[in-house]
Amino acid sequence: MTVRPVPLLLAALALAVPLSLLAGQVWIDPLAPAARNALPILIELRLPRAVLALLVGGGLGAAGAAMQGYLRNPLADPGLFGIAPMAALGAVLSFWTGYAAQGWLLPLFALAGAALGMALLALIAGRTGGVALFTLAGMMIASLAGALTSLAISLAPNPFALSEIVTWLMGALADRGWPDVLIALPPTLLGLLVLWRTGPALDALMLGESAARSLGVDPARLLWRMVAGVGLVVGAGVAVAGIIGFVGLVVPHLVRLFTDRRPSALLLPSALAGALLLLVADCLCRLLPLAGGELRLGIALSLIGAPFFLRLLLAMRREIA
Amino acid sequence: MLAAKQVSVPGRLEAITTALRPGQITAICGPNGAGKSTLLACLAGLHAPTEGVALLDGHPVATLPPLTRARAIGFLPQDGAVAWDVTVETLVRLGRLPHRAGPEADAAAARAAMAALDLEGFAARPVSALSGGERARALLARVLAGEPRWILADEPLASLDLAHQLALLARFRILAAGGAGVVLVLHDLAQAMNQADRVLILDQGRLVADGPPETTLTHAMIAEVWGLDAHWLGEPGRRALAFSPS
Known part of the structure; x- marks a missing residue:
């Protein structure tokens, strides 16, 4: 029997979104007479949070699928271009300088960091840079951004800023609202x-770079689309949710088996599955009791993702053997 | 007409000038490092020569819009890489990417290409489950699905057994008879002698011979370019190469 992932994922999302609105430390019974009183919780707290989970998860899922297609490597992940660490560095600097106190400046700092990461990639790899040079440049930028983030943490002006930075870096959708949605939605x-428009070129690239070029793919244009697409979704995601790992790496693996394995056929299912995964994980974070607040989303995803990915790797090893 | 006019790439090609005709099989031969693959890539518009120009029907190949070039010239690279384990049908349909002629026209062209290479029974089979010969046919079917006027293949016979080599060459002959221009990089001089209408011999980036195989792949030329003492046996079209012990 052939499983069609898109209708299945859409159905799952149609079920998960309303459930996520009802779930939380305060459960809302939609049939209860007092349900109208819960409307502010729904509209001001849970709905923007659900929308953000869909946006960030969808973006990371699609970016992961595109990166794996672009690098022709199932272990590739959107973080390889170094844009997420640069966005995180931007956000950390907003804490360090105190600008984060004005809530809307934090995501703007993160977006500026992501833009700087993309500009650095352009500067290092140039117009005709190949895949290997771009990947190396991305890794170098990620390493530099990580070092500068650590430096900012070690030189934090006060314990409060230090705590804010460390907590923020763990990734979360707690306490986010409609302004965050407005910041994340357009990019x-x-x-x-x-990324959607890279699909046919990514399909051609599965035959190698020269065959792809012979099929009409312009490698420079594809590369810039990848940098722009991944940069925009990852930058926006980090700006509103911090560092969220594993989604871009694991989600394409989850859905690949249910597609014909063309990278273009993976983009939409990966976006939907990423959105679903982040929505469910965020609900679990809200529901799991934890002293002093709720479990951080980035930690939860890594806790779920790492064993899952290990299982995938073991299955791949058995397949190879 | 696919032509090279004074095509030069430093260290690889020196002022290559030739004009290839459609309806023929042209073999590019030469020892390793002679510049065969570079010349093929220049003719396919995948490598821009530093001097000179490759021309397709009088237009510089390198400046043609990529999709126009892709519809006219099908290119089969040597490595035969397929990064994801797609089915044969999915692989063959990649050849339709430059066309965007609509799903039905694309499916019909892919089916015709698979039928031409006896791959109908393999449509749903993953590439990883194919033998070397089946894989080579599937990769060629990908090129044919694009219905190009020119087919440029870099060592298409490498890693194939003799029976599959002959079957693939027979397919190239049918394509040439249908009006396509076929350009093959070949290492097997006997196959070039028997199957090609024309042979280009490269040596250290220079074009040292260009013409029918009987007049280019001579004893003297093989001795000069490959450093081998070799003699042709048999009738034209059924030649075999015999080497004298060195």
């Missing part, structure tokens, strides 16, 4: 559109 949608 994420634009990034998804750009």
Whole structure:
């Protein structure tokens, strides 16, 4: 029997979104007479949080699928371009300088960090840079951003800033609202559109670079679309949710088996599955009791993702053997 | 007409000038490092020569819009890489990427290409489950699905057994008879002698012979370019190469 992933994932999302709105430390019974009183919780707290989970998860899922297609490597992940660590560095600097106190400046700092990461990639790899040079440049930028983030943490002006930085870096959707949605929505949608348009070129690339070029693919244009698409969705995601790992790496693996394995056929299911995964994980974070607040989303995803990925690797090893 | 005019790439090609005709099989021969693959890539518009120009029907190949070039020239690289374990049908349909002619036209062209290479029974089979010969046919079917006027293949016979080599060459002959221009990089001089209409011999980046195989792949030329003492046996079209012990 052939499983069609898109209708299945859409059905799962249609079920998960309303459930996520009802779930939380305060459970809302939609049939209860007092349900109208819960409308502010729904509209001001849970709905923007659910929308953000869909946006960030969808963006990371699609970016992961595109990166694996672009690098022709199932272990590739959107973080390889170094844009996420640069966005995180931008956000950390907003804490360090105190600008994060004005809530809307934090995501803007993160977006500026992501933009700087993309500009650095352009500067290092140039117009005609190949895949290997771009990957190395991305790794170098990620390493530099990580070092500067650690430096900012070690030189934190006060314990409060230090705590804020460390907590933020763990990734979360707690206490986010409609302004965060407004910040993340345009770059994420634009990034998804750009990534969607890479589909045919990524399909051709499975035959190698020369065959792809013979099929009409312009490698330079594809590379810039990848940088722009991944940069926009990852930058927007980090700006509103911090560092969220594993989604871009694991989700394409989850859905690949249910597609014909063309990278273009993986983009939409990966976006939907990423959105679903982040929505469910965020609900679990809200529901799991934890002293002093709720489990951080980035930690939860790594806790779920690492064993899952290990299982995948073992299955791959058995397949190879 | 696919032509090279004074095509030069430093260290690889020196002022290559030739004009290839459609409806023929042209073999590019030469020892390792002679510049065969570079010349093929220049003709396919995948490598821009530093001097000179490759021309397709009088237009510089390198400046043609990528999709126009892709519809006219099908290129089969040597490595035969397929990064994801797609089915044969999915692989063959990649050849339709430059066309965007609509799903039905694309499916019909892919089916015709698979039928031409006896791959109908393999449509749903993953590439990883194919033998070397089946894989080579599937990769060629990908090129044919694009219905190109020119087919440029870099060592398409490498890693194939003799029966599969002959079957693939027979397919190239049918394509040439249908009006396509076929350009093959070949290491097997006997196959070039028997199957090609024309042979280009490269040596250290220079074009040292260009013409029918009987007049280019001579004893003297093989001795000069490959450093081998070799003699042709048999009738034209059924030649075999015999080497004298060195």
